[in-house]
Amino acid sequence: MCSYYAHAFSCKHVTYSFARFCDPAGLIQTRCNDRHIWQTIRMDEHCEECKATHYYASDSGRRRR
Numbered sequence: 001m002c003s004y005y006a007h008a009f010s011c012k013h014v015t016y017s018f019a020r021f022c023d024p025a026g027l028i029q030t031r032c033n034d035r036h037i038w039q040t041i042r043m044d045e046h047c048e049e050c051k052a053t054h055y056y057a058s059d060s061g062r063r064r065r
């Protein structure tokens with residue numbers, strides 16, 4: 001099982017980013033299909049997707065970037 005970081009956002013979405021190969025996968029430098037969550041990182045914000053949606057939805061002029 002290859003290791004992944006899990007980013008847990010405040011909107012409850014979780015994204016995974018690749019961290020490191022397991023031994024068999026390392027030999028061929030190809031990720032296997034098994035994900036092992038190595039570390040979960042709590043993000044104190046919404047994920048990119050929700051941010052985008054949120055800005056649209058709640059945008060009454062105040063938070064325009």
Ligand SMILES: [Zn+2]
Nearest residue numbers: 001002022032
């Ligand atoms: Zn693996």
Ligand SMILES: [Zn+2]
Nearest residue numbers: 011013047050
């Ligand atoms: Zn989200």
